[in-house]
Amino acid sequence: MALAAGDVWLKTGANLLLFGPPGGGKTHLGAAIGLALVEDGWRVLFARTTDLVQRLQVARRELALESAIAKLDRYDLLILDDITYVSKDQAETSVLFELIATRYERRSLLITANQPFGEWGRIFPDQAMTLAAIDRLVHHATILEMNVESYRRKVALDRRRGPGRPPVHATPNELEKAVIDAGNRIASP
Template sequence: MRHIREVLRLHHSVGMSQRAVVRRRRPEWAQRSNKSGSGKPARAKEPTCSGLPAGKTLHSFDFEAVPMVSKAQVSALAAGDGWLGKGANLLLFGPPGGGKSHLAAALGLALIENGWRVFFTRTTDLVQKLQVARRELNLEAAINRLDRFNLVILDDLAYVSKDQAETSVLFELISARYERRSMLITANQPFGEWNRVFPDPAMTLAAIDRLVHHATIIEMNVESYRRRTAIERKRGPGRPPEHATSKTRAD
């Protein structure tokens, strides 16, 4: 709910004049219909073709460390039928080290195993490739090629620099996939801080509107797994502090 309130606040702050700019007509290539239909696709290629990091599975994901993530909800998302067929999105928020990338990759692998086509990439890597495509006057074709994937996973959105060239190609990708193809995005910052990613308030609002219109939002606000592991390693073997025997005081 906090993220939805931030979207409403952004609507108010941008104002009607900027929102008129947001509603400008999308390019014809971004409005084309889904030629492959909305049904479940044929069996996908091997997972190694998707860009997924190795070893990130739902089986190895520590659900106990992230209690706000429901196993039942994740299982439903892993099936894919309830959202990928509709071009809906999944947004994972939380501080670094909370398991967002692991969960995103694990869901991607499960979806591939269920016959969907998935592409996983760091946001900065894809944005750089799209920038090159734009310079070569090939951006439309580059975005079109991503249409063969039912789901594009953009990991670490917040690390895109606040640069007009970078954020504009990212916005065009979001706009092109809107209501047609799904996206899974992980981000450290809540919507209220996305002005650090998109330099223009109208573009920020437009990107958020398209992403949340048909979206599931999961907030993973937990302590960093890496920090937790480092503390435990430094502490060394022995009983955890909460189970240690306290020193007996003299009467």
């Protein structure tokens, strides 16, 4: 509830980092926190990280990156969903790093990731940029590690099992016997 209120962490430019496997509810939790903050009057933007990075790349090509980042600065919180899906491309990661660096200690980020920090070398092209980005993100952050089973997997398994008892694997002889037994019950008065 304290995270959803936002008054402490958003005023100080702190971050919220949600880690866990795919299907664990990171995006859902991030969106729920964002919605609660909007309802309390905070300005929040939710974006898939890859989409936002592509928009920032276009702004850089048009020599308008500074203006684009300034527009994002109007938001008290940026929710960057699935940061680990950004490819290790210099152009993509440099605008992402610039966004992180610009917001550092001024504006908050909520980031979801299914990879721990040790795997973030796959996002940023060099070790120094990786360490600098992580350092800025964790300096003033609450980190939630969500070690849960995938909700999507659980729902799919439940759907596959269906209502009632689990399916029985019958041999052709057992099926024939069951049909004969059923026929005898129907024929018997």
